[in-house]
Structure formats: structure tokens, C-alpha cells
Amino acid sequence: MSRPVVMLLSGPNLNLLGEREPEVYGRATLADHVEAARAEAESLGWELEHHQSNHEGHLIDLIHTARGRCGALIINPGALTHYSRALADALATFEGPTVELHLSNPAAREDWRRVSVVAPVVTGTIAGFGGVGYPLAVRAAVGAGSG
Numbered sequence: 001m002s003r004p005v006v007m008l009l010s011g012p013n014l015n016l017l018g019e020r021e022p023e024v025y026g027r028a029t030l031a032d033h034v035e036a037a038r039a040e041a042e043s044l045g046w047e048l049e050h051h052q053s054n055h056e057g058h059l060i061d062l063i064h065t066a067r068g069r070c071g072a073l074i075i076n077p078g079a080l081t082h083y084s085r086a087l088a089d090a091l092a093t094f095e096g097p098t099v100e101l102h103l104s105n106p107a108a109r110e111d112w113r114r115v116s117v118v119a120p121v122v123t124g125t126i127a128g129f130g131g132v133g134y135p136l137a138v139r140a141a142v143g144a145g146s147g
Helices: 030-043 056-066 078-082 085-092 130-146
Strands: 005-010 047-052 072-076 098-102 124-127
Touching (some): 005 056, 030 047, 056 072, 056 085, 072 130, 124 130
Parallel strands (some): 005 047, 005 072, 072 098, 098 124
16 A cells, blocks of 8 residues: 655755755755655655755646645745745645745745745645754644544
8 A cells, every 4th residue: 555645845946955045044955854854754654755946837737746646735935935826826726735834934034025925825834943844844734634
């Protein structure tokens, strides 16, 4: 029997984690965060599938492929958080639990970062906990998907 899948999506510039603004985002790489998320998913009996893209349309296509196939979805949309209504529309079509994830706390940063257009269509948001947020997001998504 195959394990249920949680899809983790990483948006624009997250491929530069560990190099880009380490005082804000830390020194861990995206690969480090994905591995922590994968370990958490596996400990809960789920499989983690990860994709990173700097392109809005590709992320939307990935959300579409998750529909009917994945039990939960986690997304760190990066800057798309604040203006991508197309991404929000795609997330709204996903039937399972969805978690918006951020390493930093956007509400404590610049004014333009304080608005999330995806927040109204996701199940919940985990923000400001740094790398600990990745396994927390898996636990939240899987817990909501199992209940």
C-alpha cells in the first residue's frame, strides 16, 4: 500500500536560502529545510514531494497536479504571497489541507509584506519560526489531513 503524499512547494528565490539575507532567513539551505520536512513526513507515515520554482505559472501547474493525488499541500510562496491572486485561486482548488509557510514573520517586517493574498484560501499559516517551521508545517498539514 502506498503512503499518502504531502506536496511541499517553494517559491521564488528560496533556492538561494543560506546565501540570501542570512540575518533574516538563516544559514540553512533549502535542501536542509526539505530534509527536515521529509524526515517529519516519514515519521508520520507520509511521503514528501518537493518542488521549487521561480515561476508563478509552474507553481500553479504543480498545485493542479496535486489535486486528487496528494493528501495535503504546504507552500512557501515567497514574494508571491503578497500579490499572486492566480496562486491563491489555484490553492483554493486543492481539496485537502493547505499550509502557508514562512521562515520569517511577514507581519513583523515591511508594510508590503504584511498582506497575504493566499492566507484567505489556506487552512493555516506557520510563520516566524525559522527552519523549525518546516516540520511544524508537515505536522499541521498531515494532522489536518488525517483527521
